[in-house]
Amino acid sequence: MAEILAMPRADQQALLRVEQADGVLRLILNRPPANALSIDLIAELQAELDRSAADSSVRVVVIAAQGKVFSGGHDLKEMTAHRNDADKGEAFFEQTFEACGKMMQTIVAHPRPVIAEVNGIATAAGCQLVATCDLAIASDKATFGVNGIDVGLFCTTPGVALARGMKPKHAMEMLFTGEMIDAGTAREFGLVNRVVPAEYLTQVVNKYAQVIVAKSPAAIAIGKRAFYQQAELGLADAYAHASRVMVDNMLGRDAQEGIAAFIEKRKPQWSEE
Structure with missing residues (x-):
């Protein structure tokens, strides 16, 4: 502790x-x-x-x-x-x-x-x-x-x-x-x-x-913000917004590190955000 x-x-x-x-x-x-x-x-x-x-x-x-x-x-x-x-x-x-x-x-x-x-x-x-x-x-x-x-x-x-x-x-x-x-x-x-x-x-x-x-703080922050934003939109706009966020998330350092760690069967090292 x-x-x-x-x-x-x-x-x-x-x-x-x-x-x-x-x-x-x-x-x-x-x-x-x-x-x-x-x-x-x-x-x-x-x-x-x-x-x-x-x-x-x-x-x-x-x-x-x-x-x-x-x-x-x-x-x-x-x-x-x-x-x-x-x-x-x-x-x-x-x-x-x-x-x-x-x-x-x-x-x-x-x-x-x-x-x-x-x-x-x-x-x-x-x-x-x-x-x-x-x-x-x-x-x-x-x-x-x-x-x-x-x-x-x-x-x-x-x-x-x-x-x-x-x-x-x-x-x-x-x-x-x-x-x-x-x-x-x-x-x-x-x-x-x-x-x-x-x-x-x-x-x-x-x-x-x-x-x-234990999760990526960057991904948590991105995801929380996007969740509440898309909830206020119509269905088509919600998917468009969520898709753009997913692209930005994929381009980020933590998604690259997390996917690499999954493939390499190791623990990911997250950024501080």
């Missing part, structure tokens, strides 16, 4: 704990019990995502959480306090949703795979965070919901992520009813990839992360 390069911050009250080892960056939400996505926590996530995108030593990002709740979504107490502002909170609400949307888009645009490690409740924007990550692995104790409708607030922004990762009727069922679903149903709906016993969750996430770390 490699030495931890960035230990958790000395201040145990830090909103976000940051760990890095063996090519894996772990971002741990640290606002128990709800791990609510306050404007400050969103900003810290944004900063770490931006930093790690330019750090070649980071090959996989894992977003996890401290405690029994992955994230309860936006900090409704923080938002309610701003109803006393002169504009009744409008500017702060805009700031919050804009910052959260930017952070979610940064996950999608991040050159590394981002994995959600979910061991507890993920609701509203917390569920949105899970849906936005490239992969999600949940414990058998995890539950999920977009329950803003219960307080008169339709989870429209979480719906953006749900609509892109689930069948429309599954997404609408969650959005309309606000009902929680268990981890098994979340897997059936396409919200998570795997459901594992809680005691093995981190071990399984680390296993998946290390499998990815």
Whole structure:
């Protein structure tokens, strides 16, 4: 096991704990019990995502959480306090949703795979965070919901992520009813990839992360970007775009090295990207 390069911050009250080892960056939400996505926590996530995108030593990002709740979504107490502002909170609400949307888009645009490690409740924007990550692995104790409708607030922004990762009727069922679903149903709906016993969750996430770390970082970055780009195109345009990316990928150093290593029956030596 490699030495931890960035230990958790000395201040145990830090909103976000940051760990890095063996090519894996772990971002741990640290606002128990709800791990609510306050404007400050969103900003810290944004900063770490931006930093790690330019750090070649980071090959996989894992977003996890401290405690029994992955994230309860936006900090409704923080938002309610701003109803006393002169504009009744409008500017702060805009700031919050804009910052959260930017952070979610940064996950999608991040050159590394981002994995959600979910061991507890993920609701509203917390569920949105899970849906936005490239992969999600949940414990058998995890539950999920977009329950803003219960307080008169339709989870429209979480719906953006749900609509892109689930069948429309599954997404609408969650959005309309606000009902929680268990981890098994979340897997059936396409919200998570795997459901594992809680005691093995981190071990399984680390296993998946290390499998990815062993792959070509250049190919991963190219492929992730192309996957999301082609998903927004019509069929013919998607194939045209994907074909061009495949050509560029084939011309790259890592594809040449990887194919040669396969033919020569040896381990490939990947570039740093």
